[in-house]
Amino acid sequence: MQQQDNDEPLVTIRDLTFRRDGRVIFDGVDLDIRRGRVTAIMGPSGTGKTTLLRLVGGQLRPERGSIRFEGEEITRAGRGRLYELRKRMGMLFQNGALLTDMNVYDNVAFPLREHTDLPEAMIRDLVLMKLEAVGLRGARRLMPSQLSGGMARRVALARAIALDPDMILYDEPFTGQDPISMGVLVRLIRTLNESLGLTSVLVSHDIAEAASISDYIYLLAGGRVVAQGTADELYESDSQWAQQFLKGLPDGPVPFHYPAPDYAGDLLAGGEGREAAA
Amino acid sequence: MLDLLQNLGRRGLGVFERLGRASLLLVQILSGLHTLLPRPRLVIQQVFSVGVLSLVIIVVSGTFVGMVLGLQGYNTLVDFGAEESLGVVVALSLVRELGPVVTALLFAGRAGSALTAEIGLMKATEQLSALEMMAVDPVRRVLAPRFIAGFISMPLLAAIFSAVGVLGGYFVGVGLLGVDEGAYWSQMQDKVDLYDDVYNGVIKSLAFGWVATWIAVFEGHDAVPTSEGVSRATTRTVVYTSLAVLGLDFVLTALMFGD
Amino acid sequence: MMSTRTTEIWVGVFVAAGLAALFMLAMKVSNLSALNEEDGFTIEARFEDASGLKVRSPVTMAGVRIGRVVAIEFDKQSLQAVVRMRIDRRYDTLPADSSASIYTAGLLGEKYVGLEPGAGADECEEAALEAELEGRAPEPCEGGTRVLRDGSRIKITQGSLVLEKLIARFVSQFLEGGGKKEAAQ
Numbered sequence: 117m118q119q120q121d122n123d124e125p126l127v128t129i130r131d132l133t134f135r136r137d138g139r140v141i142f143d144g145v146d147l148d149i150r151r152g153r154v155t156a157i158m159g160p161s162g163t164g165k166t167t168l169l170r171l172v173g174g175q176l177r178p179e180r181g182s183i184r185f186e187g188e189e190i191t192r193a194g195r196g197r198l199y200e201l202r203k204r205m206g207m208l209f210q211n212g213a214l215l216t217d218m219n220v221y222d223n224v225a226f227p228l229r230e231h232t233d234l235p236e237a238m239i240r241d242l243v244l245m246k247l248e249a250v251g252l253r254g255a256r257r258l259m260p261s262q263l264s265g266g267m268a269r270r271v272a273l274a275r276a277i278a279l280d281p282d283m284i285l286y287d288e289p290f291t292g293q294d295p296i297s298m299g300v301l302v303r304l305i306r307t308l309n310e311s312l313g314l315t316s317v318l319v320s321h322d323i324a325e326a327a328s329i330s331d332y333i334y335l336l337a338g339g340r341v342v343a344q345g346t347a348d349e350l351y352e353s354d355s356q357w358a359q360q361f362l363k364g365l366p367d368g369p370v371p372f373h374y375p376a377p378d379y380a381g382d383l384l385a386g387g388e389g390r391e392a393a394a
Numbered sequence: 395m396l397d398l399l400q401n402l403g404r405r406g407l408g409v410f411e412r413l414g415r416a417s418l419l420l421v422q423i424l425s426g427l428h429t430l431l432p433r434p435r436l437v438i439q440q441v442f443s444v445g446v447l448s449l450v451i452i453v454v455s456g457t458f459v460g461m462v463l464g465l466q467g468y469n470t471l472v473d474f475g476a477e478e479s480l481g482v483v484v485a486l487s488l489v490r491e492l493g494p495v496v497t498a499l500l501f502a503g504r505a506g507s508a509l510t511a512e513i514g515l516m517k518a519t520e521q522l523s524a525l526e527m528m529a530v531d532p533v534r535r536v537l538a539p540r541f542i543a544g545f546i547s548m549p550l551l552a553a554i555f556s557a558v559g560v561l562g563g564y565f566v567g568v569g570l571l572g573v574d575e576g577a578y579w580s581q582m583q584d585k586v587d588l589y590d591d592v593y594n595g596v597i598k599s600l601a602f603g604w605v606a607t608w609i610a611v612f613e614g615h616d617a618v619p620t621s622e623g624v625s626r627a628t629t630r631t632v633v634y635t636s637l638a639v640l641g642l643d644f645v646l647t648a649l650m651f652g653d
Numbered sequence: 654m655m656s657t658r659t660t661e662i663w664v665g666v667f668v669a670a671g672l673a674a675l676f677m678l679a680m681k682v683s684n685l686s687a688l689n690e691e692d693g694f695t696i697e698a699r700f701e702d703a704s705g706l707k708v709r710s711p712v713t714m715a716g717v718r719i720g721r722v723v724a725i726e727f728d729k730q731s732l733q734a735v736v737r738m739r740i741d742r743r744y745d746t747l748p749a750d751s752s753a754s755i756y757t758a759g760l761l762g763e764k765y766v767g768l769e770p771g772a773g774a775d776e777c778e779e780a781a782l783e784a785e786l787e788g789r790a791p792e793p794c795e796g797g798t799r800v801l802r803d804g805s806r807i808k809i810t811q812g813s814l815v816l817e818k819l820i821a822r823f824v825s826q827f828l829e830g831g832g833k834k835e836a837a838q
Contacts, residue, residue: 173527202529213524216516227528230535275528285527435657442660446667485682550671557674560682579681587709588683596675 126151126315132181143339154316156326159336165319169285174198206276206284212268214260221256227278246274266297283315290322416612426534436539444505445547456555460562481582484563489595493556498602502635506610510631513614514624541607548603594650606635693739694803698753702812703734705764712738714768719744747801752809
C-alpha cells in the first residue's frame with residue numbers, strides 16, 4: 117500500500133515463524149517498518165506483540181524466517197554484533213524497567229556511562245537535555261520508587277533516547293495510564309519521532325491512542341497479519357478482524373468462548389468428582 | 395506405575411537441566427569477570443550490600459556461639475579437671491567448623507536470599523531485559539559483581555565470626571567461670587595450627603562463598619518472573635545453600651582432616 | 654541511598670575488620686608466632702615403638718618446644734620406626750649424644766618427643782667455662798660431631814609406653830607362678 121514510498125524500510129520481517137512451549141505464536145508474518153514513521157502493531161492480548169519486539173531486538177530467535185535491520189540479518193547476528201545493533205535501538209518497556217537502585221539522573225546517564233567515555237560534564241548536559249525533552253528535568257534526584265507509572269515511562273523514554281538511536285520500540289506504552297499521562301505519552305511519542313528523526317514501532321491495544329499517532333497499522337491475530345493500512349483504511353476496511361478489533365465487538369473472528377466441547381453435552385456428562393481428580 | 399516412572403524421569407531431567415543451566419551461567423559469569431577489573435566500584439558496592447550489611451548478624455551470632463561454647467565446654471571439661479583446655483575447644487570448634495559453616499548458613503539467610511530476591515525482581519520488572527536491550531550484558535553488569543562480592547566477603551565474615559567467638563568464649567570462660575587467662579590463650583596457641591586449622595577454615599569459607607553466591611545468583615536469574623516465582627526462588631536459595639554447605643562441609647572436612 | 658563515599662568507607666572498615674580477624678586467628682589463636690617451621694634442620698631417631706606419635710607432634714627439650722615431628726616411617730630392615738624431626742635453627746647447639754623418648758602429655762594427652770641432653774652438653778659448658786676463666790673468647794661449641802646437625806641421628810631412644818604392655822608386664826610379674834595362661838590374658 118505504501119509502494120510509492122521507494123526508500124528501503126528500516127526493518128523488514130519476512131515469513132517469521134516462532135513457537136513457544138509448542139504453541140505457535142507467529143506463523144509466517146511479513147512486516148515492514150519504514151524509516152521516520154510511527155508503525156503500530158495491534159492485536160488482541162496474547163497474540164505475541166511483545167514477543168515480536170523481542171524478536172526484533174534479538175533477545176529471542178525465531179524458528180524460521182528473517183528479520184533484517186538495515187539489510188542486516190538479526191536472526192543470525194553474533195552476540196557482539198547484536199549488541200552493536202542494539203545501541204541503535206531504544207526500547208521502552210511496559211513499566212519502564214528503570215534500574216531501581218539508582219535515581220532518575222543515573223538511570224538516564226546509565227547507557228552513556230556504559231557505552232561512551234564522555235566526561236561527566238558532557239554526560240550531565242546530555243542527561244538534562246533528554247530529561248527536558250520528556251519534561252522531567254526537575255525530577256532528576258528522585259528514585260524510581262517515588263515516580264508514578266507515567267513518569268517512570270517518561271524517564272525510561274529519556275533513557276531509551278540517551279544514545280540517540282535510529283529506532284525506538286514501545287511495548288504497550290499506554291497500558292494502565294490515566295487520561296492525562298496517556299495524553300502526555302501520545303504527544304511525546306509523536307514529537308520525539310518528528311524532532312529526533314526517529315523510527316518508532318508501537319505495540320499496543322489502545323486503539324484510539326495508537327491510531328491517532330501512527331502512520332501505518334498492522335493488525336495481528338492468530339499468529340498472522342490479518343489487516344494492515346493507515347488508520348482510516350482500517351476503519352473502512354471490510355475485514356472482519358479489523359471491524360471486531362477496532363469496534364471492540366465481543367464476538368467475531370476472535371470468539372467469545374474459549375474452545376470447549378458442546379455445552380449441553382458437557383453439562384449432562386456430570387461427575388464433579390472426576391473433574392476435580394483430573 | 396508408569397506415571398510414577400514418568401514423573402521420576404521428568405524430575406530427574408529437570409534436575410540435570412537446572413544443573414546444566416547453573417553451570418553455563420557460572421561459565422558466563424567467570425568469563426565476564428575481567429570486565430570488572432577497570433570498574434572496581436561495582437564490586438565495592440556489592441561488598442557493601444553482601445558483606446557490610448551482614449556484619450551485625452555475624453558479630454552477634456559469633457559472640458553468642460562463642461559464649462555457649464565456653465559454657466558447654468567448661469561444664470564438660472571441668473569433670474576431667476581439664477578446664478585449662480577450654481581455649482582449645484572453643485578455638486578449634488570455631489576455626490574448623492562453626493566459623494565457616496554457621497557463617498555460610500547465616501549468609502544464605504541474610505545475603506543469599508537478598509541477592510536472589512533482588513535479581514529475581516530485576517528480572518520480573520524487566521530490568522534485566524532492559525539492560526540487554528541497552529546492549530549491556532546483565533551477567534557481567536549485575537551477576538558477576540555480586541558473585542565476586544560474595545566470594546570475597548564470606549572468608550572475611552567467617553574470620554570475624556571465629557575471632558568474635560573466641561573472644562566470647564574468653565569472656566565466659568575466663569571472665570565468668572574463672573579459667574586461667576594464660577592457660578586459655580597458651581593452650582589455644584599450642585594446639586591450634588595455622589595451616590591445618592586456620593588455613594583450612596579459610597579454604598572452607600572460600601568454597602562456601604563460591605557455592606552460596608552461585609546458588610543465590612542462579613536462583614535469582616532463573617526465577618519465574620512473577621512475585622510468586624521470586625518468593626519461591628528465594629526459599630530455594632536458602633534451602634539449597636544450607637544443604638550444599640553442609641554436604642560440602644563433610645566432603646571438605648574428610649579431605650582436610652581425615653588422614 | 655547512601656553516597657558512594659560512605660559505602661566505600663564502610664566496605665573499607667569491613668575488609669579491615671575481616672583482615673584483622675584473620676590476623677588475630679593467625680597470631681593469637683594459632684601458633685604462627687611460636688616457631689617458623691621452614692627454618693631449621695632435620696634430625697632423625699629410631700624407636701622400637703612410636704605408637705601415638707603423629708606428624709606435627711611437638712619435640713621438646715627441658716619442657717620447651719624446640720621443633721616438630723615431620724615424618725614417621727617404618728624401616729623394614731631394622732623393623733623400627735624412623736622419626737624425622739625438624740628442629741628450629743636457633744637451637745643448633747644440642748649435644749650429639751642427646752637421647753630421645755616418646756612421652757605422653759598428662760594422663761590422656763598427646764604424645765611428644767622429649768630430648769634429654771647427654772654428656773656432650775657438660776663438656777661444652779666446661780669448655781666455655783674454661784675459656785672464660787682463662788680470659789679467652791669462648792669457642793663456638795659445634796665443631797666435629799658433638800652437636801646435632803642436619804641429618805644427625807639420635808642413638809639413645811626410648812619408645813612409647815603402651816598401656817596394655819605395661820599392664821601385661823605388671824600382671825605377669827604379680828602373678829608369677831600363678832598360672833601363665835591368665836598372665837597372658
